[in-house]
Amino acid sequence: MHNTRTLTVEVWRQSSAEDDGRFVAYDVTGVTPATTVLELLDLLNEQLPDGEQPVKFDDGCREGSCGKCGVMVDGVAHGPEFNTTTCQQHVRAFRNGQRVRLEPLRAEAFPVLQDLAVDKKKSLRTVVKAARGPAGMKALTNAGCISCGACVAVCPNGSGQLFVGSLLTELPPLMKDDDERRERTEKVIETAGETFGPCSTLGDCTEVCPAGLPLENLSAVAREYLRNQNKTRHQH
Structure with missing residues (x-):
């Protein structure tokens, strides 16, 4: 498909609140400029190797109004676009073959529950x-x-x-x-x-x-x- 790209997504995997987590890299295909961060995670989960558990992340209205979603994108809460929720953040700035790192919202007050999902x-x-x-x-x-x-x-x-x-x-x-x-x-x-x-x-x-x-x-x-x-x- 025209204008699609492949991104290497380094995503935080942590099976439970008690376990140690680590970054795991996956190549995700079919990404377009209109793809949002949450849609990128949808694509990642669709393309996971057989037997791997889907990446858990906080999801909600996907319209930027409920406040439920939220991840760190390359170290920035929600993502590179200022004043924009994670679900409204697009990955258009990332070129074919680039790496993007996704991790949970990092704060002592927000313990990680699983993967990217936190208790805020x-x-x-x-x-x-x-x-x-x-x-x-x-x-x-x-x-x-x-x-x-x-x-x-x-x-x-x-x-x-x-x-x-x-x-x-x-x-x-x-x-x-x-x-x-x-x-x-x-x-x-x-x-x-x-x-x-x-x-x-x-x-x-x-x-x-x-x-x-x-x-x-x-x-x-x-x-x-x-x-x-x-x-x-x-x-x-």
Whole structure:
């Protein structure tokens, strides 16, 4: 078929959370400029040698809106196209015969379950639950965050500051009074500190964020923290 190519895909294979993983290289044929990263994995699984288990990866709507998918493409969360989910990333930049490395979203908060599939729900939901569930989810929806976890994976410290800051940017208007705001924001910040690494304000998180969440959202964490501290001092 015209304009098809063959790519050598180095993919992370790990049979379970308890096992050690390693990269395994496969030649994948029939790749076109329109092929997405997830479609590349589909092709790989179709062409696996007899007896090999399909590569496990996180999949969802494939329309860039659910946040379920996500892999590292040559070390970049989601892939080389900024502000784009894995399912919407194309491999058109890779020429015939080139190598592409696919591995799980790398973060301490996202343990690998199998191959490219990771558990990111536990850590993200833990922070949302600290805001008492529905309010936290409403805040994230209002912020436009799809909870894909790319911001955590791309950060050298495994920080969730963009995720947490986006939640805290939209949470206060949902609170009935100042006491409730303080109670919930304190719990979110405390839980986030136990779950994710510290923020160094590098800004890599905003480059990979499919929702295009702004760097300014990072400041919401410090703003709510200082606001709560000031109120505590005034009470004493």
